[in-house]
Amino acid sequence: MTTINWLEETNKLKDELIATTQDFLRIKSVLDPATAGEGAPFGKGIREALDFALDVCKQAGMTTKDVRGYAAHAEFGQGEELVGILSHVDVVPEGDGWSTPPYAAEIVDGKLVARGAIDDKGPTMAAIFAAKVVLGLGLPLSKRVRFIFGTDEESSWQCVKTYFETEEMPTMGFTPDADFPLIYAEKGLTDLTLSQSYEAFQKLGASAVEQADAKLVSFQSGLRMNMVPDKGTAKLAPQGLDSQAIVERYEKHLEQTGLKGQAEAKDSLVVLHMEGVSVHGMDPKKGVNAGTELLHFLHTLTLDARAAVYVAAADCYLHKQHDGQAIGIAHDDEEMGALTLNTGVLEYEAEGDALFRLNIRYPHSISFEKWSTTLADRFAAAAFDLQVVEHLTPHRVDPNHPLVTTLQKVYTEQTGEEAGIIAIGGATYGRSLDVGVAFGPLFPGRPDSAHQRDEYILVDDLVKATAIYAQAIYELAK
Ligand SMILES: [Zn+2]
The missing domain is CATH 3.40.630.10 (Zn peptidases)
Structure with a gap:
């Protein structure tokens, strides 16, 4: 032919x-x-x-x-x-x-x-x-x-x-x-929410913080799970520290880290803004996550008991954790590449819900059950509940x-x-x-x-x- x-x-x-x-x-x-x-x-x-x-x-x-x-x-x-x-x-x-x-x-x-x-x-x-x-x-x-x-x-x-x-x-x-x-x-694609209700937090029985610098009133960062958030906002009610002291500590932090943001004292509150760099959640290490960066700063303050739990969980498991190493779900695959974790949305209301919305992408050589169980266990210790919003298998x-x-x-x-x-x-x-x-x-x-x-x-x-x-x-x- x-x-x-x-x-x-x-x-x-x-x-x-x-x-x-x-x-x-x-x-x-x-x-x-x-x-x-x-x-x-x-x-x-x-x-x-x-x-x-x-x-x-x-x-x-x-x-x-x-x-x-x-x-x-x-x-x-x-x-x-x-x-x-x-x-x-x-x-x-x-x-x-x-x-x-x-x-x-x-x-x-x-x-x-x-x-x-x-x-x-x-x-x-x-x-x-x-x-x-x-x-x-x-x-x-x-x-x-x-x-x-x-x-x-x-x-x-x-x-x-x-x-x-x-x-x-x-x-x-x-x-x-x-x-x-x-x-x-x-890769497999998962959107999930880790949320802690006020009631669930109370059941944890965390003891009250005696000498808090401030109370975290609310926190908001990000709109979509598959994007790295480029803005984060925290509202604090000063307690042990006065407004000016918090503003100064934040400004010093920005200077030392080279991060961008502003602080303002407004009525009886201090409002902190962080600016990051938004990229697609597929490759979160290429961006700067304004949400986890701002929580990383908040972790340097002594906050009220509930905020302390929220901020510690974020700082330990999510800040600069693009592969889930600290959670214990990091997994590399020769063919398909590594598991990636993006913290796309972070929200906190002092008397309402506290949550993290994550986008996790994983290769075929780690099972969904395995990594999601580990993740759920880690956050369950802080009274967070895991809900899968969307899951596409590899x-x-x-x-x-x-x-x-x-x-x-x-x-x-x-x-x-x-x-x-x-x-x-x-x-x-x-x-x-x-x-x-x-x-x-x-x-x-x-x-x-x-x-x-x-x-x-x-x-x-x-x-x-x-x-x-x-x-x-x-x-x-x-
Ligand atoms: Zn098309």
Whole structure:
């Protein structure tokens, strides 16, 4: 059999690919509850984009099925096994400051600029055109190939949850919704709350503090579990120390540590502000946590009994503890990297709740039960209760699985580059498939414009990705 020049075959469809992608991007498929209804649970724009993708597939000869507008699929080929390609037709809101209108899909300096260009409508169309290349060549397939189009990947993933309640899980598959070469492993993700009610604290029976410097009235830092907080505020009622003395101690602390913040005496209270550096909770050591830094200072004061417990727990287990070492849950994994711990939200009310909200990401070689039990035990000693808010288990496909090795081979053949496989701390759509990886569309070294103003995909990359997906579909399903 003669070898197929996939890029050459793809180039024959180039003009149609670009024009169809532009039309697809011109549909504003942003979540819109106001226009939601039967068959369009996330609004009219998303419904329209879903129909557009299905139409292109139908015209290419695929059979389609709509799952109540939550998701839909388009299928071709034959055989027992099913190769899945999972992508999404919804986009995040466009925001401000674009240099060309976000739904005009203009081509500027070789860039196709539009909301959804790289995430994920451009690559969705690339994958559909890849199938058109395979179909056009009339190549024999021994498996079925199915496009699954999700509709709320950017919000709650109800689409895939609903879809897989009734529809077949592909034998294996990929999602063109992240990076090339290939993401095969994703850490487990947990959002959890450690909270101590006032009643629970009273049951601890901590003895009253005789000579407190101050009483902690309230404490607040952070808004989201997956971000390092960049602001923290503590309100103190001076007792043994006067306002001025507390302000001076804080200012001295800031000077010595190089941290930024302010102190003000206000009415009968002293208010302390700390400024940190906010980064994504995936890699908290790159930031400066304003919340734990401020509690670290408070730990140098003698506070009332309840605050003393709160501040000590934070200082011992959370301050600069990005890997859970002090808690006893630090765990490194050669493949997937270390467990990471981010203290994203810290709140304290003297007569109300005291809490920490954490985002913990862990590799597959430590069990959720193991680390969460240890964490719960540590904080139970201070009357904190652990509640899991959200938990996604680690996702990993064996690096020797034919899905991985085949896609690596395809990538290398077409780019001439080595296809190193990647493990990440985040989550891709690939984890919705039992055996699923993320494969493109962003090539190594390209800036990621997803979710930003002037989102774009290079036209050349759109074509290149299409050629790669065409060979991938053929090699996986042949
Ligand atoms: Zn996406």
